[in-house]
């Protein structure tokens with residue numbers, strides 16, 4: 111269980127139907143948490159719905175767009191009525207648009223695409239963190255985990271400037287919310303994954319991932335489960351003194 115002294119809590123995981131998000135949903139499920147999965151990918155949502163879950167944990171998969179406040183309100187209403195107040199929020203949904211597997215140079219980037227990436231990767235996390243706060247404040251307990259990226263630390267080499275800026279923005283959001291929410295028993299932390307084997311990372315030329323490999327002391331690319339175990343800890347009672355932190359989960363390719 112996430113909380114050792116309470117009934118199972120309710121979590122919301124965005125972008126939870128596949129990739130890193132799906133592994134986070136499994137990790138929280140194994141800890142006895144009920145999870146509402148938010149995603150826009152119909153096929154992945156279907157698979158998520160069909161997946162067998164451990165006893166003591168239920169999962170609801172909802173089609174919703176994190177960049178839309180009305181969608182967030184619908185998701186949180188559903189979560190509360192199904193499982194009670196939301197104690198854990200994992201802002202994991204993210205997009206990294208490319209052209210033929212390559213980054214779009216800043217000088218050629220359409221403004222709409224900049225806005226779209228910021229809306230999903232950064233504003234979505236803001237809206238969710240804002241709307242979930244009353245639940246956590248009233249419980250005197252909450253955990254928000256923002257999935258940023260190593261690109262927030264180093265700049266984005268493979269992704270575009272919109273992606274790099276949105277992920278760096280998430281670290282600012284994390285630290286500022288940590289100040290605001292800390293007095294209410296709510297921690298806010300970020301995880302900065304390195305290169306992780308998911309559909310997002312596989313959407314580039316293979317040699318790109320081979321190049322990354324050369325810089326990873328641990329000697330392999332990451333797995334979604336590597337990220338999920340970090341999130342599981344940050345969402346637990348045991349992590350109550352960790353807030354405003356950025357956990358670099360990258361096999362050693364960036365050491366802060």
Ligand SMILES: NC(=O)c1ccc[n+]([C@@H]2O[C@H](COP(=O)([O-])OP(=O)(O)OC[C@H]3O[C@@H](n4cnc5c(N)ncnc54)[C@H](O)[C@@H]3O)[C@@H](O)[C@H]2O)c1
Nearest residue numbers: 125129130149150151175176203204259305306308310311
């Ligand atoms: N894979 C990597 O190497 C890597 C590295 C660093 C950071 N990350 C970050 O980790 C997170 C998960 O990445 P992943 O590799 O699992 O990617 P992924 O593309 O496999 O999964 C992202 C999920 O988010 C969903 N999503 C996209 N837009 C959405 C929206 N508007 N509303 C709700 N859901 C939406 C997608 O449908 C998808 O299921 C992302 O934020 C990504 O930026 C990934």
